[in-house]
Amino acid sequence: MRIALVVIGVLLLGGLLLGLKLLGSRNDLVVKREAIEGSWAQVDVALQRRADLIPNLVSTVKGYAKQENEIFTNIANARAAMGGARTPADKIAANGQLDSALSRLLVVVENYPNLKSNENFMRLQDELAGTENRIAIERRKYNDIVKDYNTTRDLFPTNIAASIFNFARNDAYFKTDPGARTAPKVDFNK
Helix, strand or coil, rough: CCCHHHHHHHHHHHHHHHHHHHHHHHHHHHHHHHHHHHHHHHHHHHHHHHHHHHHHHHHHHHHHHHCHHHHHHHHHHHHHHHCCCCHHHHHHHHHHHHHHHHHHHHHHHCCHHHHHHHHHHHHHHHHHHHHHHHHHHHHHHHHHHHHHHHHHHHHHEEEEEEHHHHCCCCCCCCCCHHHHCCCCCCCCCC
């Protein structure tokens, strides 16, 4: 009888410790999920700042480059996509579209030397460059936090708690555009 009580006590203690470990794992996942939300908010703020700077930049360029309407339309469409995006994955996709439109705008700027010397344009371009740096930093932080969450979620025994408490994997990472990996050709003979 005494052995049975000891076995029951050990089983209850083991069950209690396992339950506490599962609850601790759940709490860790909640903290990491909230860190993702907070980090995403910082990315969102930086993206919004860039989206707010773009109309001023476009207005300045429009005065010099009236025939470049397609680029201005692409930028307007990309900004609209950013404004309409609701989930991080949608915003990441819209951000890629905006990156592409902005890079085409900067190529157009190279064709207008007077524009490059315009003080208002230079100030806006500097602000945009600073914002792009902030976006890059916030993207990296966000990706790191998402990676940490996913790693923790997939490790044993936290993966058991993740399954029990329905913590889904988060795959909304910022990724490089495939075209960005190709180095541009520089030809000084032209």
